[in-house]
Amino acid sequence: MTGTNRVKLKPGDTIGILGGGQLGRMLAMAAARLGLRCQVFSPDPDSPAFDVVLNATCAEYADVEALELFAGDVDVITYEFENVPSAAAMVLDARRPVLPNRKILETTQDRLAEKDFVTRLGIGTAAYADVTSVASLREAILRIGLPAVLKTRRFGYDGKGQAIIRDGDDIAKVWTSLGTKSAILEAFVPFEREISVIAARAADGQVECFDVTENEHRDHILKISRAPAPIPDDLAEEALRIAGQIATALDYVGVLAVEMFVLANGTGPKVLVNEIAPRVHNSGHWTLDGASVSQFEQHIRAIAGWPLGKPVRHGEVTMTNLIGDEITRYEEWLTVPGATVHIYGKGTPKPGRKMGHVTEVIRPNGK
Amino acid sequence: MTGTNRVKLKPGDTIGILGGGQLGRMLAMAAARLGLRCQVFSPDPDSPAFDVVLNATCAEYADVEALELFAGDVDVITYEFENVPSAAAMVLDARRPVLPNRKILETTQDRLAEKDFVTRLGIGTAAYADVTSVASLREAILRIGLPAVLKTRRFGYDGKGQAIIRDGDDIAKVWTSLGTKSAILEAFVPFEREISVIAARAADGQVECFDVTENEHRDHILKISRAPAPIPDDLAEEALRIAGQIATALDYVGVLAVEMFVLANGTGPKVLVNEIAPRVHNSGHWTLDGASVSQFEQHIRAIAGWPLGKPVRHGEVTMTNLIGDEITRYEEWLTVPGATVHIYGKGTPKPGRKMGHVTEVIRPNGK
Numbered sequence: 001m002t003g004t005n006r007v008k009l010k011p012g013d014t015i016g017i018l019g020g021g022q023l024g025r026m027l028a029m030a031a032a033r034l035g036l037r038c039q040v041f042s043p044d045p046d047s048p049a050f051d052v053v054l055n056a057t058c059a060e061y062a063d064v065e066a067l068e069l070f071a072g073d074v075d076v077i078t079y080e081f082e083n084v085p086s087a088a089a090m091v092l093d094a095r096r097p098v099l100p101n102r103k104i105l106e107t108t109q110d111r112l113a114e115k116d117f118v119t120r121l122g123i124g125t126a127a128y129a130d131v132t133s134v135a136s137l138r139e140a141i142l143r144i145g146l147p148a149v150l151k152t153r154r155f156g157y158d159g160k161g162q163a164i165i166r167d168g169d170d171i172a173k174v175w176t177s178l179g180t181k182s183a184i185l186e187a188f189v190p191f192e193r194e195i196s197v198i199a200a201r202a203a204d205g206q207v208e209c210f211d212v213t214e215n216e217h218r219d220h221i222l223k224i225s226r227a228p229a230p231i232p233d234d235l236a237e238e239a240l241r242i243a244g245q246i247a248t249a250l251d252y253v254g255v256l257a258v259e260m261f262v263l264a265n266g267t268g269p270k271v272l273v274n275e276i277a278p279r280v281h282n283s284g285h286w287t288l289d290g291a292s293v294s295q296f297e298q299h300i301r302a303i304a305g306w307p308l309g310k311p312v313r314h315g316e317v318t319m320t321n322l323i324g325d326e327i328t329r330y331e332e333w334l335t336v337p338g339a340t341v342h343i344y345g346k347g348t349p350k351p352g353r354k355m356g357h358v359t360e361v362i363r364p365n366g367k
Numbered sequence: 368m369t370g371t372n373r374v375k376l377k378p379g380d381t382i383g384i385l386g387g388g389q390l391g392r393m394l395a396m397a398a399a400r401l402g403l404r405c406q407v408f409s410p411d412p413d414s415p416a417f418d419v420v421l422n423a424t425c426a427e428y429a430d431v432e433a434l435e436l437f438a439g440d441v442d443v444i445t446y447e448f449e450n451v452p453s454a455a456a457m458v459l460d461a462r463r464p465v466l467p468n469r470k471i472l473e474t475t476q477d478r479l480a481e482k483d484f485v486t487r488l489g490i491g492t493a494a495y496a497d498v499t500s501v502a503s504l505r506e507a508i509l510r511i512g513l514p515a516v517l518k519t520r521r522f523g524y525d526g527k528g529q530a531i532i533r534d535g536d537d538i539a540k541v542w543t544s545l546g547t548k549s550a551i552l553e554a555f556v557p558f559e560r561e562i563s564v565i566a567a568r569a570a571d572g573q574v575e576c577f578d579v580t581e582n583e584h585r586d587h588i589l590k591i592s593r594a595p596a597p598i599p600d601d602l603a604e605e606a607l608r609i610a611g612q613i614a615t616a617l618d619y620v621g622v623l624a625v626e627m628f629v630l631a632n633g634t635g636p637k638v639l640v641n642e643i644a645p646r647v648h649n650s651g652h653w654t655l656d657g658a659s660v661s662q663f664e665q666h667i668r669a670i671a672g673w674p675l676g677k678p679v680r681h682g683e684v685t686m687t688n689l690i691g692d693e694i695t696r697y698e699e700w701l702t703v704p705g706a707t708v709h710i711y712g713k714g715t716p717k718p719g720r721k722m723g724h725v726t727e728v729i730r731p732n733g734k
Contacts, residue, residue, distance in 0.1 A: 011694075011697070011710050011712060012712060012714065025399070028419075029396055029399060029400070029419070032392070032396060032418060032419045032712070033396070033708075033709050033710070034708065034709075034710050035710025035711060035712040035713075035723065036710075036712075037418050037712070050421055051399060051404050051420075051421050052395075052396070052399045052419055052420070052421075053418070053419070053421070054417055054418050054419075054420065054421070054423065056421065289659065292656065292704075292705045292706065292707050292726075292727075292728060293707060301701070306698065306701060307698060307701050307702045308702075309701060309702070309706075310702065310703070310704035310705065311705075312704060312705035312728070312730075314681040314682070314728065314730075315681070315730075327378075330378070331673065331674060334668070334673060334674050334676060335674045335675075335676070335677065336677070337659075337677035337679060338659045338677065338678075338679035339659065339676075340659050340660060341400075341401065342400050342401075343378050343400070343401050343402025343403075344402060345378060345379060345399070345402040345403075345404070346402075347379065356402065359659075360659075361659060361679070361681065363679075363681075363682075363730070
């Protein structure tokens, strides 16, 4: 039994959350429902998560003293984003259990390490190659073909830090514009649809997955999720199996999301892993209103050392992100029968910024 | 258009909540989901609602300076309990809109005024009489008969401040033990079941009721609520109509609960009003997980000047209160498939204290 396996909170104990965005906010609200307190650490004084906790720490992730004080205030520490600086994670980990384990971040912060990890598990991914120079990019293109996607190995999100390369593109120019020496080239996958699985794993190895979700992106940003995904049962089982296998192989404690592609016709694998997010995930927001236990609550239960829930879905669920100016139309959503509206308290809308979301549950048998 | 009708909050605005118990806590969490901030005012430093808001005011309700500062911090004020001291309400009302209107408290804080109000609307109640002395108690008994229930006019809850009088009881002794000169005698109603309606009313007059709930009490404390109540449609419609009529007659803004008795066979009215609670109510807790919009959110929307939601129920819902030591068994509830567990963060359990609740949703068509 490791140290982290021994975490066992009781109501009234305090969870430290790194990151003050909407994910941290919804984690804190899920914890509150279970009688657990949260303290949020974020460098941004306008952090939406600050609004829902009594104690907040506004400091930089490089501020060792602030990190130490924060650790002293809490019983266990978790995070809402995968790009936690490893130095900060080390400082915290020396003082309090950090869950999921910070070593997992080393795998999931790096697209190459992540792909290698998935491949070693015998799980399919798009063909990929390590790229460190324009020369190695040309080699990779020869092997993988075009079109292909060039991505920074680290710190990409919502389509940032990536470029599609097509026949005839100026390879040297694309390479320069990415502005890194550490990239990965991925084959362009002719997918039929994008899906994800939100899996929760407890310290004792129990795994509970939510139903497979179908995701629609616009401009590289998630726009709509639907659960259950309209895919055949065997594909859904395969996707759930993959997510469970990954969570177990990482000895993961908490919630993770595995984004996958479903391929159209073909003879190879039908499901390819695209990305692992070691945290609660936008494609799991439907669970807040569409299931008896949400992804946020499962994460809190796992890191608290509590048993995972057995979520029951309330019907066919659709989650729509309110992005940028779309939030200004919240009043229209408020009156849609059966709709549940979430506004993240983020202040001024900016293009591409996730400002809120709406969940709609449709009972297959009518009302 | 009155002053209170002009309240129109925008995301980021702040709601002041008087009272820091579980109702205030759940109101604050509902507001947070809509991007609204809350500040809680409570004299109890251990108030559970303090945990879920960034700003809390810990002061006595008689502390005029604290009330004024609090009012200055918020955009609208509401309360989680009906026994708000009228002096405090006046101080606040002079500075910010207080919703529901404080004049409503004058009716609902007094069982006699409340019964008179309901009767004037032509709605049935148990027979009742004003009692101010042992002599008037004897007169009232002659008129109403026994058994009957003697209640203080003010500040009773969960069976406190009341006594059943049966044939042969020592009337003078019962009167003395109640310790008041301001009481009401109510006929004992041979009810078949207890129900309640949670009604929300917006400033523009829109009324939205949740489905009628059946309530089971143990030791005068709500133990289980079930929605929808298993009663004939015409009775349910009558109950909903009564709740709407009361909300409208009070020019109410916010959520109120109307507790009613359903009578067994007889020729008179089949539904009698027992009590009005000018606030969110324990019998509406099922709406948090059993409907697309909860009673807490409806209340917040109403006092924010936002349109009410059109709640859709997710199935047949049961809410079970966790009272006193029952909270210690929360881990058993955590693993019940489909159950949603709420722990109020109240610290040490005391007998009769509401510590949490569990919601279970059953889809009539199976899973």
